[in-house]
Amino acid sequence: MLEGTRKRRGYRNLEERLLHSRLPLVQRHSEPKKSLQCSGPSMEPTIQNSDIVFAENLSRHFYGIQRGDIVIAKSPSDPKSNICKRVIGLEGDKILTNSPSDFFKSHSYVPTGHVWLEGDNLQNSTDSRYYGPIPYGLIRGRIFFKIWPLSDFGFLRDSPNGHRFSDD
Amino acid sequence: MSFMKLKAISALLTVINFINNNKKSGQWWQSRHRTMLRGVLAKTFRLVGYTIQYGCIAHCAFEYVGGVVMCSGPSMEPTIQNSDIVFAENLSRHFYGIQRGDIVIAKSPSDPKSNICKRVIGLEGDKILTNSPSDFFKSHSYVPTGHVWLEGDNLQNSTDSRYYGPIPYGLIRGRIFFKIWPLSDFGFLRDSPNGHRFSDD
Numbered sequence: 001m002l003e004g005t006r007k008r009r010g011y012r013n014l015e016e017r018l019l020h021s022r023l024p025l026v027q028r029h030s031e032p033k034k035s036l037q038c039s040g041p042s043m044e045p046t047i048q049n050s051d052i053v054f055a056e057n058l059s060r061h062f063y064g065i066q067r068g069d070i071v072i073a074k075s076p077s078d079p080k081s082n083i084c085k086r087v088i089g090l091e092g093d094k095i096l097t098n099s100p101s102d103f104f105k106s107h108s109y110v111p112t113g114h115v116w117l118e119g120d121n122l123q124n125s126t127d128s129r130y131y132g133p134i135p136y137g138l139i140r141g142r143i144f145f146k147i148w149p150l151s152d153f154g155f156l157r158d159s160p161n162g163h164r165f166s167d168d
Numbered sequence: 169m170s171f172m173k174l175k176a177i178s179a180l181l182t183v184i185n186f187i188n189n190n191k192k193s194g195q196w197w198q199s200r201h202r203t204m205l206r207g208v209l210a211k212t213f214r215l216v217g218y219t220i221q222y223g224c225i226a227h228c229a230f231e232y233v234g235g236v237v238m239c240s241g242p243s244m245e246p247t248i249q250n251s252d253i254v255f256a257e258n259l260s261r262h263f264y265g266i267q268r269g270d271i272v273i274a275k276s277p278s279d280p281k282s283n284i285c286k287r288v289i290g291l292e293g294d295k296i297l298t299n300s301p302s303d304f305f306k307s308h309s310y311v312p313t314g315h316v317w318l319e320g321d322n323l324q325n326s327t328d329s330r331y332y333g334p335i336p337y338g339l340i341r342g343r344i345f346f347k348i349w350p351l352s353d354f355g356f357l358r359d360s361p362n363g364h365r366f367s368d369d
Binding site for chain 2: 063074077078112134135137138
């Protein structure tokens with residue numbers, strides 16, 4: 001009986017050791033929510049350079065990304081980096097592909113399985129107007145909450161470029 | 169008189185003792201039920217905890233190390249037949265070690281819910297023949313940065329980059345390197361039967 005007790009105690013210790021070694025891995029990679037730091041001017045004024053935001057990865061698994069969401073995606077031109085843009089159009093939407101000031105408006109449709117991304121800072125953003133619609137599979141998560149700076153703490157604003165969403 | 173008093177006192181004591189005994193046995197039953205309930209709850213929570221922990225490990229393993237995959241469809245014949253079971257590893261894509269000639273699993277660019285299984289014909293910057301070699305005018309194009317050009321081994325029956333263009337590297341999920349079913353074809357996977365597609369001239 002003593003031996004049985006000793007074996008049980010050892011097993012429990014092994015599991016605790018495993019738990020403590022798994023925990024950082026689980027927290028880093030399987031957590032559905034994590035905080036990230038954004039850099040770059042392409043999402044101003046909604047997200048400034050060096051802001052810290054909260055991203056959740058559940059929406060993309062349940063295909064719940066909608067128009068107007070700010071998403072993080074793998075860059076289509078550099079798989080090692082991530083981009084942070086707003087979803088302007090989902091598959092099948094009609095998108096204005098040039099500046100509204102041009103005389104001839106040119107439209108195009110977002111292909112199936114793709115999304116059209118644009119930064120909020122239209123003058124200073126490399127987005128789908130440059131590299132075209134990106135496949136939905138590149139989206140990593142959805143940003144929904146800003147935690148730094150504290151002056152701007154809270155849920156993120158809607159797009160300042162509301163006119164881009166109109167399909168006519 | 170004292171005998172009567174003694175008798176009364178002893179009767180009272182017996183009654184008190186009896187009541188106490190009953191109370192103790194009632195408590196004992198309640199505490200035993202509580203202990204059993206606590207035991208069952210504790211076991212359930214432990215089971216749920218273990219399931220979550222092992223689920224996380226399994227998820228991390230499949231996401232970052234590799235796993236067993238069943239392929240369906242005719243687009244990779246004769247290398248991979250319909251309903252073959254293969255082994256995929258996910259380390260190459262994390263270390264950016266995917267090379268020309270590798271068979272990869274990627275998320276489909278036209279349907280994010282499904283995966284495709286094709287061979288890498290060209291990496292970024294490679295010159296790709298975009299039409300059949302039998303055409304008179306060969307049309308080439310270059311694979312843009314961050315993209316790969318995929319083609320199935322069964323060129324006549326494969327929807328691949330010749331149809332939807334180069335796909336971003338970020339869509340690649342893993343690399344297939346070993347077939348485990350059917351046992352008649354057990355082993356590492358063959359090279360491409362379309363070697364001529366790799367030539368850049």
